[in-house]
Ligand SMILES: [Fe+2]
């Protein structure tokens with residue numbers, strides 16, 4: 265008969281459930297991982313805000329007298345932004361963060377912070393606008409429209425598809441090494457493609473969606489919603505810059521032939537996204553006769569996204585509506601004033617980023633023609 269001690273021993277599992285890694289390392293913020301990540305850390309955190317910081321009630325006077333087709337275009341445009349922010353928070357940023365090498369604790373922290381802003385703050389803010397302006401039935405109808413709109417679904421699929429590929433690579437590389445049949449270069453390629461899609465989303469698709477809210481803001485209408493857009497665009501501005509910077513580092517690791525191949529892939533993605541966006545813009549803006557103007561802005565932002573990735577602009581220069589362009593100037597925002605905030609306002613110690621903030625000591629990488 266086994267003793268009490270022996271019985272106890274038999275019940276213990278023979279093997280641990282997983283093989284622990286050989287070593288773990290902590291995030292040491294005393295040392296810079298690179299010349300720019302801690303800058304982005306400071307900038308991100310100093311810009312932190314909450315959706316409830318801004319009361320939307322003062323907008324109702326204007327909203328209620330807008331024509332129905334204008335209201336619909338405004339709401340549909342914000343819904344497109346909602347879909348993009350949802351997936352950027354749910355999968356885009358987390359997957360890119362997970363794909364970074366274990367040692368990049370600071371980079372991961374910055375990206376994880378950005379991830380938290382996307383859905384929990386940005387998407388939530390759009391919902392707050394819907395909840396203030398619209399009835400529950402109207403909101404439900406709006407979300408149904410987005411779920412059925414082919415162009416929006418195709419855009420999501422093109423972007424999220426690259427995240428899903430990288431997600432699979434992340435898993436296989438870490439947990440299923442026996443079945444891994446890809447090289448480090450294959451992994452880097454998936455990583456670069458996901459980052460490229462991420463910058464297209466941040467700097468191109470998001471910004472294009474800011475057109476209509478800025479168009480109103482510039483005319484002194486729907487100002488509270490405009491304030492929210494101002495805060496979001498300030499965030500997306502540094503998100504695109506940061507991920508673009510990381511993407512350029514990876515791109516530099518490929519030989520010339522591979523770089524050409526990847527550029528081909530990127531322009532193919534750009535053209536597919538442009539086609540879908542152009543059709544979506546027609547659906548949303550034809551009824552308010554702004555399609556031409558919005559498409560100019562779409563091309564303007566596509567050029568900006570390419571530049572964030574280290575490439576030259578592809579679309580010729582066109583004049584963007586000055587009302588909207590002025591709204592993009594982060595230095596003219598009223599975020600630091602007391603005028604637009606609700607009761608819970610606390611003055612933010614935050615400055616807008618300037619071009620000179622991005623001149624780091626390391627030589628510029630990328631810059632492919
Ligand atoms: Fe966002």
Ligand SMILES: [Fe+2]
Nearest residue numbers: 382466500503
């Ligand atoms: Fe973002």
